Amino acid sequence: MRWVVLALSAWVGAQFAVGTDLVEVYATVTDHQGRPVTALGCDDFEVRENGVAQRVVTFALGDFPLSVAMALDRSWSMAGRPLAHVRDAARAFLAELRAEDEAMLVEIGSEVETVVPLSRDRAALLAAVDTLEPWGSTPLHDAIIQCLDRIAAARGRRALVILSDGLDRYSRASADEVRARARGAGVLVYPVVLGAVASPLMADLAKISGGRTIRVEQTADLARAFTDIAAELRHQYLLGYEPPRGAGGWRTVSLVVKRPDLVVRARSGYVAP
Numbered sequence: 001m002r003w004v005v006l007a008l009s010a011w012v013g014a015q016f017a018v019g020t021d022l023v024e025v026y027a028t029v030t031d032h033q034g035r036p037v038t039a040l041g042c043d044d045f046e047v048r049e050n051g052v053a054q055r056v057v058t059f060a061l062g063d064f065p066l067s068v069a070m071a072l073d074r075s076w077s078m079a080g081r082p083l084a085h086v087r088d089a090a091r092a093f094l095a096e097l098r099a100e101d102e103a104m105l106v107e108i109g110s111e112v113e114t115v116v117p118l119s120r121d122r123a124a125l126l127a128a129v130d131t132l133e134p135w136g137s138t139p140l141h142d143a144i145i146q147c148l149d150r151i152a153a154a155r156g157r158r159a160l161v162i163l164s165d166g167l168d169r170y171s172r173a174s175a176d177e178v179r180a181r182a183r184g185a186g187v188l189v190y191p192v193v194l195g196a197v198a199s200p201l202m203a204d205l206a207k208i209s210g211g212r213t214i215r216v217e218q219t220a221d222l223a224r225a226f227t228d229i230a231a232e233l234r235h236q237y238l239l240g241y242e243p244p245r246g247a248g249g250w251r252t253v254s255l256v257v258k259r260p261d262l263v264v265r266a267r268s269g270y271v272a273p
Contacts, residue, residue, distance in 0.1 A: 022058060022240040023049070026157055026188060026210060027255055027266040028232055036235040037262055038062070046256045047241055058240035065156030066097070066233055067118060071106040071147045072132065073164040073194075079134035082194070082219040086163060089222035090129045093161070094122055096230030102154065105129065108143045108164070109136030118154055140164055141171035141178050144205070148185040157236070158187040159211070161229055163222070165194040168201075175201045182208045183250065184271040190229050192216060210267040248272045 025047060029037045042059040070093060072086055090105075097103060105116040105128050115128045144162060151158045168175075182189060182205050189209040191202035194216050206213040212232070214225045239255070248271070255266040 023243045025239045025266050027237045029264050044258050048254045054241040056239045056241050060238045066101040067154030068159040069104045069147050069151040071162040073108045075138045076134050085219035085222050087129050089226040092223040093226040093230050112143045112146045137169045139171040140168040141173040144178050145173050145181050148181050152185045160187050161190045163192040167199050192225050210265050
């Protein structure tokens with residue numbers, strides 16, 4: 001969800017107003033067994049900004065571009081079999097992307113390194129995954145902020161899939177600074193937490209952005225977690241509305257599905273200019 005000037009004439013399969021200032025709301029709808037629900041129409045949703053109902057002027061399901069940053073923890077604690085499973089999970093995720101989707105690969109060690117910038121070149125991405133080796137600590141807060149900054153300027157939907165096996169170590173940024181950056185970035189955040197210990201920040205980022213936190217106990221299950229995220233990203237709704245006039249700053253957005261027994265996830269608000 002972000003304040004943008006849409007130029008969407010290249011988005012096949014949907015009709016959009018071009019050159020209109022809109023707030024974008026990307027939503028995931030599932031049944032209570034977690035299966036995606038893909039047969040809803042615009043009239044099945046209600047969007048409110050600061051408690052006031054809004055008129056949806058654009059609506060689509062799944063047929064829009066994706067730009068995703070995949071940020072992988074390669075600290076010393078991941079050495080050996082865990083990192084091998086991380087490589088497998090990254091390959092599985094890349095295999096699920098559509099040809100028109102773009103991805104970047106970010107490695108998190110004592111430094112945060114973009115080893116492949118945003119690209120459709122799957123061969124380059126896979127080659128970089130194959131060379132992933134353990135090194136350093138985990139400045140998780142700094143890594144999330146840098147990843148959000150790097151993917152925020154991309155086109156279409158922007159998502160960050162971030163994998164870590166523990167808590168932050170040695171970051172300059174605080175957890176509150178990370179939350180503030182996520183509120184303004186308009187990027188869907190999918191934290192994948194390996195092991196029993198997780199920072200509350202991970203759940204907060206998913207809630208703020210409309211993503212989802214996945215906790216994985218065994219590294220062998222990482223590939224399933226990553227393919228589940230890729231599948232979710234293929235089955236999202238886009239709703240757009242014209243923002244009400246008023247002062248800038250944080251505006252809350254709530255999205256409701258009118259049909260019973262369905263679960264909807266979307267961003268909790270956006271920062272108006």
